[in-house]
Amino acid sequence: MSTPPFSPVLVGGLLLRAIPPEIVQPIADRLARRVQVRHPGLFERLNPLGPKRFLVDVVDLPWQFLLMIADGEGAVSVLRKGDSAEVDATIRAPLKVLFGLLDGSIDGDAMFFTRDLVYEGDTEAVVALRNALDGADIDFLDDVAAGFGPLADPAKAIAQKILKAVARVETDMEILGESLVSPAVRRAEAQQRRIDELEERCARLEKTLRRSKTLPT
């Protein structure tokens, strides 16, 4: 999926374009360290693969994330969209899908079968990463909130409220999106019906023609 979905994340991502990766990098570093400490088994599961580099392209955000794994440890580097990097595999999906993969609430295979998630490169590395993430029991909100120390619980509660509000806005935007494209969809459906009719007529004509050719003269 190269076209991002019409969502609050996409709108937010457009607003975030002005923020350079250097500003986001320290946050990514801190989160990577926290995940490492709270889920030590995650990178240990990937050890048999040796060093691997994944480019995670969040299609509705202005940044990409370069995930580097080696010797049971992981690090993340934030890149601007379009920046090139030498990687073993590239994973491309909207933020919502990637979060779902992180916490195991979304089935990666199903997302891939339906093409909501695409990847290029080393399939074995991508499969291993998916399996390791799924087995790590990551609760991303929990991991983020843990950084707030004694205020972790209130921070998590606020984050959950924000996510609920985003989900509501997302539903509204879906309705809006459907409303905007419905005239075009109706036209496309009418055209498809017309094409089907023409194909049927062609098939009938071809059949008639074949019969007439086989008739004795």
Added chain:
Amino acid sequence: MSRVARDPSRPVTSLELVCPAGTPAALRTAVDAGAHTVYCGFRDETNARNFPGLNFNREELRDGVAYAHDHGADVLVAINTFPAAGNLDPWYRAIDDAARLGADAVILADIGLVEYAKDNAPNIRRHLSVQAAASTPEGINYYANNFGIARVVLPRVLTLPEIKELNRHTEVETEVFVFGGLCVMAEGRCSLSSYVTGKSPNKTGVCSPASHVAYEETGAGLASKLGGFTINRFAQGEPAGYPTLCKGRFAANDKVSYLFEEPVSLNLLEMLPEVADAGVTALKIEGRQRGKAYVEKVVKAFRRAVDALEKGQQLDAAAIADLTEGGQETAGAYRKAWH
């Protein structure tokens, strides 16, 4: 033949739901979702889902067994590949450790390993894997009489009437697949993956290993490749599938089609009354390579169905179609529509 059942509240007449656990997290998810039993494997070639990043180390299995037992569920350990000549130790160790760590049964395919388990781990049950491809009463009873096999996982090539007839001629419990990926070939005897990749599901535990799989976006759509060969090409918007040779789309006689089998998943949810009537003991959900979201959704749906069946209620055919390969499902050979 006694049941594995540890949960005393579960009636002995009920169908046992056997669920996949590729990781400890998936094991906990399956148990929480209502699995009566989970099955898993060690992180090596001793099991037929030897995928990268998957499976259990010894400590994880010990913890997993404790979690399952605390919640009234059982744990089966799949040691269902065929050992390489001259390298038997990993398989022997797997059986020894499964018994030592408290597993309730081992699922075995190789006749030599069944004998080893009988002699060296007599206190845990021995189940015959689908990889052994035992599909006749004579074959199954031979395993039972000589090696004390308590249960057989039936190959997915039998119809329900055939399973019912088979159950009339054996005391061995039967377990049948009810959901998930489908093998069109006789399990344990398929060499298609070896032919293209040199890796065998029977010996190294991987069919179409990810190390030999590639997906490439082309102008004509998404091409899926195995061992460098294009196995399928999916148009924009068409659901994709994993490139196994048996589910490839090939051109023959000027026609492009799925020559062997379409990428569909087995789903017997709506046929459970007939499955129960065939006299099977356990229902197996395939998918140790799938994630927790899949495990939770499928296990919950089947547990609801099993409970409803037991109470004589209408089955709730929950929407689990989005978890199927290629977005399509089939009843496979259980409801055979071909000759």
